[in-house]
Amino acid sequence: MTSIGIIGSEGRMGVALAAAIAEAGGRGCGVDKGGNILKLASESDVIVDFSSPVALESTLDACVAAQKPIVIGTTGLEERHHYLIDDAAADIAVLQTGNTSLGVTLLAHLVREAAARLDADWDIEILEMHHNRKVDAPSGTALLLGQAAAEGRGIDLTTGSERGRDGLTGARARGKIGFASLRGGTVAGDHDVIFAGPEEMITLAHRAENRMIFARGAVRAALWLIHQTPGRYTMPQVLGL
Missing domain, CATH: 3.30.360.10 (Dihydrodipicolinate Reductase; domain 2)
Structure with missing residues (x-):
C-alpha cells in the first residue's frame, strides 16, 4: 500500500487529498503548521503539498533529507521558490504545477x-x-x-x-x-x-465542479512520480503529452 504524505492535511485540499488517496487504495497521513515534516517525509513514499509558499522551503529540505519525491500544487509561488525547487530537483523527483486537474x-x-x-x-x-x-x-x-x-x-x-x-x-x-x-x-x-x-x-x-478533481489528479501524479529519477517534472508528462 502506497503511503502519501499530505502537507496541510486539515485544510480543504488536505481533506480532499485524504479522500482521493483512500479512493485510490493508498494510505494517507499528514502534518499541519508546527508538525514534524521530516518525520512525515521519512515515513511516506511521496509527499503532496498544497499548503502555502511560506512552508515550501522547509518541506523541500525535509524531502531532500529523506530522499522522497514531492508533488507541489501550492500557488502564489515567487521566483525564489522556483530556484529552491530547481535545487531540490537535483536530488529528488519534483513535480510542480499550478493545477493538478x-x-x-x-x-x-x-x-x-x-x-x-x-x-x-x-x-x-x-x-x-x-x-x-x-x-x-x-x-x-x-x-x-x-x-x-x-x-x-x-x-x-x-x-x-x-x-x-x-x-x-x-x-x-x-x-x-x-x-x-x-x-x-x-x-x-x-x-x-x-x-x-x-x-x-x-x-x-x-x-471545476469540485476540488476532488485536483486531489485525484495530484494522487495520480504522486503515484507516477514515485517511479521517476531526480529531476523536475510537469503534469503533461503524467499524461504522456
Whole structure:
C-alpha cells in the first residue's frame, strides 16, 4: 500500500487529498503548521503539498533529507521558490504545477496548440473566477494557461501580458496575453481562454465542479512520480503529452 504524505492535511485540499488517496487504495497521513515534516517525509513514499509558499522551503529540505519525491500544487509561488525547487530537483523527483486537474492539463495542451497556429491578429484573453477566500490573482491555473499560450506564440509571458486594466488604458497592445480575475461565492475554479480574431472568436474552457478533481489528479501524479529519477517534472508528462 502506497503511503502519501499530505502537507496541510486539515485544510480543504488536505481533506480532499485524504479522500482521493483512500479512493485510490493508498494510505494517507499528514502534518499541519508546527508538525514534524521530516518525520512525515521519512515515513511516506511521496509527499503532496498544497499548503502555502511560506512552508515550501522547509518541506523541500525535509524531502531532500529523506530522499522522497514531492508533488507541489501550492500557488502564489515567487521566483525564489522556483530556484529552491530547481535545487531540490537535483536530488529528488519534483513535480510542480499550478493545477493538478487532468482536464486543465489537457486544456493547456490545446491552448498551446491553438496559440501556435493563430497569429497575433487573434487576441488572447484569460478569464478566471474563484471563491471569495482565494488570496492570489491571477490564479496559478490562469498563469499556467497563459504560459502555455506564450509558449505557443514564442513570447515571454512576463513582458508579453496585460493585467489589471483600469481607467484610460489606451488600445489593446497587439500580441499581448490579457488576464482578468473574478472572485465570489464558492466557485472551485472556472477558466476561459478566449482567442478573439477578426469577426470570429474561439473559447477553450474548463469548469471545476469540485476540488476532488485536483486531489485525484495530484494522487495520480504522486503515484507516477514515485517511479521517476531526480529531476523536475510537469503534469503533461503524467499524461504522456
